[in-house]
Amino acid sequence: MFEGAPVDPRGPRFAAWLTTAVLAVVLATGWWPLLAAQAVVFGIGAFVGLKQAPYSVLYRKLVAPRLGPTDEREDAAPLRFAQAVGFGFAVIGTAGFVLAIPALGLVATAFALVAALLNAAFGFCLGCESYLLLQRLAPSNR
Amino acid sequence: MSTGLWVLAAAVVVAIAAGLVLRARNGKVRVAKDSAALPAEVLAVLDGDVTLVMFTTQFCANCKYTRPVLRELAEHTDGIAYAEIDLTDQPELAKQVSVLSTPTTLAVGADGTELLRVGGVPERDELLQNLRPHLR
Known part of the structure; x- marks a missing residue:
């Protein structure tokens, strides 16, 4: 479900910085439409493909040509799974703001921001790492 | 300062x-710390003094960096296998x-006990140093 062609690893890092900035604005302003837009961005990356994800397109058009080529490649599956986890938090956060449960909106957005900043600043993919934990917590656990 | 800004600062x-x-x-x-019995799925892949x-x-981002370290260690050290x-x-x-x-x-001895474990990408030399006492 989350497979795809390997990608330039600098793209996801760029996307993580952009995501961090967007989520920081959401937390600072409480402007939920921006979080909803971020959910769409996560959703495209997770369920359509990394190549079609808006931040990936920005990276390819604006950033990659200035950096030059690289032979390094990163598998798509972990990245897409992480996008799906981000999508979940962004949807829950948006619902929290829309349903006038601001604490839910803030906490869910903060979780997503922590994950994005960990990825951007430290290269640590919390979403990828959370697979076994989520599987253990899932009600359909076998 | 608004609640959102406090949450932002805390998250950062x-x-x-x-x-x-x-x-x-x-x-x-x-x-x-303990030598609890490992499951049959793990025991089935054991081979050598230490495996x-x-x-x-499928969603492991750093496995591709860990794999060559462990493979190289197993290929160049008698008694160490990789699975x-x-x-x-x-x-x-x-x-x-x-x-x-x-x-x-997990580094598992020939008798099926866990010797040590490493989370993330291991340091080759540190790992080998910790495995030496278990190699014949």
């Missing part, structure tokens, strides 16, 4: 603290071996 602090802790813990060798068993999933177990569809096994994140590598 938490992310930086967590990142520093994770960076410090990545690849560190932890010697096993390095890397647990992975890989995919936990993607084996949540029960993940629970039995107490693995919550991947890559996690």
Whole structure:
């Protein structure tokens, strides 16, 4: 479900910085439409493909040509799974703001921001790492 | 300052603290404290004095960096073998071996006891140094 062609690893890092900035604005302003837009961005990356994800397109058009080529490649599956986890938090956060449960909106957005900043600043993919934990917590656990 | 700004500040602090802790813990060798019996799925892959068993999933980002370190160590050190177990569809096994994140590598002795484990990408020399006492 989350497979795809390997990608330039600098793209996801760029996307993580952009995501961090967007989520920081959401937390600072409480402007939920921006979080909803971020959910769409996560959703495209997770369920359509990394190549079609808006931040990936920005990276390819604006950033990659200035950096030059690289032979390094990163598998798509972990990245897409992480996008799906981000999508979940962004949807829950948006619902929290829309349903006038601001604490839910803030906490869910903060979780997503922590994950994005960990990825951007430290290269640590919390979403990828959370697979076994989520599987253990899932009600359909076998 | 608004609640949102406080939450933002807290999230940034938490992310930086967590990142520093994770960076410090990545690849560190932890010697096993008890010798609980390992599941049959793990015992089935044992080969040699010590088998390095890397647990992975389809969504493991750092397994591709861990794999060559372990393979190289196994290829160039007598008595060390390397095996890989995919936990993607084996949540029960993940629970039995107490693995919550991947890559996690267990060094298992020929008698099936866990000698040590490493979370993240191991440091080759540190790992080998910890394995030497278990090699004949």
